[in-house]
Each structure stands twice: as structure tokens, then as C-alpha cells.
Amino acid sequence: MIPQLSDLFATARVVSLPLATRFRGIDSREALLFRGPEGWSEFSPFAEYDDTEATAWLAAGIDFAWNPTPPLLRSSIPVNATLPAVAVAEVAAVLARFGSCRTVKVKVAEPGQSLADDVARVEEVRRILGPEGRIRVDANGAWNVDEAEHAIHALASLDLEYVEQPCATVPELAEIRERVKYMGVPIAADESVRRAVDPLAVARAGAADLLVIKAQPLGGIVSAGRIVAEAGLPAVISSALDTSIGISMGLHLAATIPRLDYDCGLGTAALLAADVTDEPLLPVDGELPVRRVTPSPALLELHAASAERTSWWYARLIRVWDELTA
Numbered sequence: 001m002i003p004q005l006s007d008l009f010a011t012a013r014v015v016s017l018p019l020a021t022r023f024r025g026i027d028s029r030e031a032l033l034f035r036g037p038e039g040w041s042e043f044s045p046f047a048e049y050d051d052t053e054a055t056a057w058l059a060a061g062i063d064f065a066w067n068p069t070p071p072l073l074r075s076s077i078p079v080n081a082t083l084p085a086v087a088v089a090e091v092a093a094v095l096a097r098f099g100s101c102r103t104v105k106v107k108v109a110e111p112g113q114s115l116a117d118d119v120a121r122v123e124e125v126r127r128i129l130g131p132e133g134r135i136r137v138d139a140n141g142a143w144n145v146d147e148a149e150h151a152i153h154a155l156a157s158l159d160l161e162y163v164e165q166p167c168a169t170v171p172e173l174a175e176i177r178e179r180v181k182y183m184g185v186p187i188a189a190d191e192s193v194r195r196a197v198d199p200l201a202v203a204r205a206g207a208a209d210l211l212v213i214k215a216q217p218l219g220g221i222v223s224a225g226r227i228v229a230e231a232g233l234p235a236v237i238s239s240a241l242d243t244s245i246g247i248s249m250g251l252h253l254a255a256t257i258p259r260l261d262y263d264c265g266l267g268t269a270a271l272l273a274a275d276v277t278d279e280p281l282l283p284v285d286g287e288l289p290v291r292r293v294t295p296s297p298a299l300l301e302l303h304a305a306s307a308e309r310t311s312w313w314y315a316r317l318i319r320v321w322d323e324l325t326a
């Protein structure tokens with residue numbers, strides 16, 4: 001069931017949360033929050049996404065607010081720390097925000113940086129985690145196949161759990177996966193799932209060993225859960241740098257997945273310098289509890305987006321709701 005626009009606007013609030021560390025080229029994260037019969041939910045497609053792409057994000061937000069979740073199979077979710085492409089000198093301080101996580105996802109291939117920067121950053125993470133720590137890297141599709149092969153050769157001695165979206169396209173993923181198979185480095189697909197016309201194409205092509213699954217871009221808990229089941233590959237449930245309310249949606253998705261073989265990328269509230277709740281979903285001993293989140297009125301007020309940005313989000317909500325109900 002899709003609520004009326006007036007039902008959404010009855011509780012809608014737009015917030016702008018400062019980031020502790022620049023991430024994906026942004027210093028603050030905007031989100032539209034609203035409440036339904038099941039509780040608070042989030043609509044936060046990135047600003048540059050068009051209305052068609054944002055439609056799945058709204059379907060997800062509505063689903064989490066209006067529909068009961070499927071049965072929850074666990075009450076706590078192991079999570080990784082997420083390290084933006086910061087300088088070596090900043091690595092320890094950023095990781096400290098996540099508490100003691102055994103797994104770190106390191107952003108690599110940042111525009112304007114070199115492979116040497118990536119190697120130095122991953123070396124520093126390995127030094128801090130020790131040999132038992134699990135390190136995965138995420139290139140956000142920035143390498144071509146040769147660059148990916150070169151980079152994986154340079155990073156492999158640091159012991160990689162997997163490489164997330166080394167290249168942009170499914171055929172490139174298939175090619176790099178074949179080239180590094182002999183090294184035992186698995187390939188994960190993220191953008192090739194959440195931004196693809198067909199999220200199952202990458203699995204069908206045999207182009208990835210595992211999938212990164214995000215609740216909002218994949219249309220919500222039920223829809224994302226179906227994709228995981230049909231893909232038949234291990235899934236890492238991750239955030240889209242959501243507020244604690246969006247993280248809560250991801251945690252509920254993670255709790256419904258029959259098998260969770262990898263730590264989930266849901267620790268990202270630690271990258272925010274402020275949140276909408278007095279009890280943010282920050283990892284403790286590498287875990288997060290599966291629970292809903294209610295924002296604090298004072299924090300909604302304190303972090304309210306400007307009038308101009310609020311109008312922008314309201315207009316976007318109207319357009320995307322129109323597209324969703326068309």
C-alpha cells in the first residue's frame with residue numbers, strides 16, 4: 001500500500017547532518033524523514049540521482065514505515081568500519097570512531113589519488129587491525145580492467161577479504177574476476193546491483209562472488225531480500241550513508257537474510273558528526289542491535305535543512321511519489 005502524499009507530509013522533516021570526514025565528495029548528508037504506522041523511516045537518494053532512480057528509494061522508505069517487516073532471524077548484526085579515502089595520518093582517528101571492528105572497508109581509487117596512496121592507506125589499516133583483521137576495498141567502479149589487475153596485485157599481499165566494484169560494468173567485472181581468480185581474491189558487486197536496470201544480471205553473468213545489497217536503492221526489505229534469494233550469492237547488507245533511521249532499515253533487512261557470511265556495511269553512522277537520535281546506531285564491539293529508531297525533536301530542529309533545501313526535498317518527494325504511483 002502506498003500512502004497519500006498528505007500522509008507523508010504530515011510528519012516529513014528534512015535534515016542535513018554534518019559528516020565527521022568528507023565522503024563521496026560531500027561534507028553533509030541530507031535526508032527526508034517521515035513516520036508511518038510501523039515507525040520512522042527515511043528517503044535519502046543522493047542529490048544527483050534523478051527521479052526515476054529515486055523511486056525505489058521512496059518505495060523502500062514507505063515500505064519500512066507502513067509494512068511490518070518479514071520475520072527477523074537475528075537480533076544483532078556484525079558490521080565493518082568504513083574508511084573514506086583519507087590520508088595515512090588520519091586513518092587511526094577515523095577508525096577509532098567505529099570502536100573495535102574486526103573488519104574494515106577501505107575506499108580506494110579516489111579521483112586525484114594514486115595507487116601508492118591506496119597501498120599506504122590499506123597498509124596502515126593492516127598495521128592497526130593486525131593479521132586477523134578482515135580488510136575489503138571498494139573502488140566504486142573507478143578502475144579499468146588493467147588498472148584493477150595492477151591494483152589488486154599491489155594490494156593482495158595485505159590479504160584482501162574481497163574487492164568491491166573494481167570496474168564499472170558487468171563484462172569488466174567478469175573479466176577481472178577471471179584474471180585474479182588464481183590469487184583467491186573474491187569480487188563483490190555494488191553499483192552493478194543497486195544502479196543496474198536488472199540487479200540480477202551480474203549474478204546471472206557469473207561476474208561476482210558476492211553482492212553488496214542496500215535496502216533503499218533496491219526498493220526496501222522485501223524487494224532486496226528477494227534479490228538476494230534469487231541471486232543465490234552471499235550478501236553484504238550495507239548503508240547508503242543513511243541517518244540512524246535508514247541504518248535501522250538496513251539492520252532489519254540484514255536480520256531477515258537467511259545466511260550472513262560477511263560483516264555488514266551498516267556502521268556508517270560513525271562517519272556522521274551528528275545524528276537525529278540521542279541513541280544513534282553506532283557499532284559496539286563490531287555489532288549493531290536490530291531496532292527501530294525514533295528521532296529526537298530537538299535534534300530534528302537543530303539539524304533541520306535550510307528552507308531552500310527543504311523545499312527542494314519536498315518538491316522531489318512530490319515528483320517521485322507521482323512516479324511511484326503512476
Ligand SMILES: O=C(O)CCC(=O)c1ccccc1C(=O)O
Pocket residue numbers: 024080081082105138140190238239240241264265266268
Ligand atoms: O559498505 C560500507 O561499508 C558502507 C557504505 C558505503 O561504502 C557507501 C555509502 C554511500 C554510498 C556508497 C557506498 C558504497 O559502498 O559504495
Ligand SMILES: [Mg+2]
Pocket residue numbers: 138140164165190191212
Ligand atoms: Mg560500494
